[in-house]
Amino acid sequence: MSLPTPSSSARAVVTGASSGIGEALAESLARRGHSLTLVARRQDRLRALADRLAAQYLVTVDVEACDLSDRAHREALLAKLAHVDVSILCLNAGFATYGGLAALDPAREREQVELNVTAVHDLTVALLPRLLERGSGAILITGSTAGNQPSPYNATYAATKAFANTLAESLHGELAGTGVTCTLLAPGPVRTEFAEVSHLGKVEEMLPAFAWVTAGEAAEAAVRSMASGRRRVVPGATAKLQNIGGQHAPRSILNPILRKVYGGMR
Template sequence: MSFPQASKSNYALITGASQGIGEAMARKLAAAGYNLILVARREEVLTRIADELASTHGVHVEVFAADLSNARDVDALLAHIARREISICVNSAGIASFGPFMEQDWGYETNQFNLNATAVFRITKAVLDQMVPRGSGALCNVGSAAGNSPIPNNATYVFTKAGVNTFTESLHYELKPTGVHCTLLAPGPVREAEIPEEEQSFIDRLVPDFLWTTYESCAEDTLRAMRRNKRRVVPGPLSKAMDVVSTYAPRGSLAPLLGSFYAKMGEEQHG
């Protein structure tokens, strides 16, 4: 089955749509004529984006404000999309923490797991319940190159992203006979094209600008991969380098090195 076409009755569901990869994917899909359901916590930001995309591209855009780390908000979202025809789903919402696991705020770590893993798991099942019987649909879950290997000082994040990576790639093979496309997006660092100097992080200052992947180019690469039903897409030179290194480098040497970088990120986050 080919990639689902836009129609008046179907929708692309995008979580984490208020910024970053999710927003970039929403913009690309709206430009291609797809109606949208935008999900994130910040309703006012979603509404601004929805109004812009609806007026610019003539598509119908629904806003669903929700905190997907909260099971009740996920329940409400699943009830909402059960009344819609979901032809495309992009699970992009996610958060991260940096620093030693035992020093993290436990509430934040729990929310991170619920958002990055549990919500993706539940939403995936809900949209596939629609797509598989129709024999048509496209699912993209956003994992990470960080999910390829152990990273000290980023333990909860890599726990969730390793799960999303292998879960989504497993589903890709299972879903091939059904006609439903299933793609894992596994990026390394992604950012805006330009970051003001005063807002740059340790990693922004360390990595040359030409190696970064922008949200826009990431979205373009991802949609191209989804249309071709690629199993995994790793956008941009830095992401590809991270993917290769994290897959093939000796873990005993790589993990402490990565851990030292993430420790510095933790110092910035909590400093």
């Protein structure tokens, strides 16, 4: 099992490439010779990254500014991708909200579901038949350790990531023997803009430095795992512990503990 052979006409599509894990995924793939299509809303950031990666790794890098939480924007993106030979699809864009569900902004919660769930599903459903047709391809879906467990005060996010985790692992099984793979990236704490976007300032105080991995470490582990056709990659010791606890500890024990942890982060 390996990643599709890079070619000047094929593209690795990376969503959420304007910062954090997505930016690092783009770099890991460019380093291996893959030409890219970078997707996010902040076009200036994408353009700067595209120029740097193209110069450094001699690959072609296209930029598609798109609000993936907006159905019309997604359709416009898919119309453009209809003319592109997509060989790798990294569905990584996402954000979280923290707080009691009743107190959170309903519009922001809906946006979270659109981005973390519906956009991931729409792009997968639209592009999977073409990956299968070309007989060689790789999908990476960024879920989370949060998707393995109940997360009081982080309920919408945990539910969206449960969808992402299950979609990725189900497709991994479904695609066996097709030449197309699907890998779940289930990170724990990764130093990115995630905490700032999620208004999660206290997480920095709560977690010691050794608990974090860098975006580069998470992305490199993810790309290596895609290349070996793995089902799930969980980068770093903290994430590995969360991964085991979230999957195997009884809900009756996890819920009160996580209520305290996430309650303290707000």
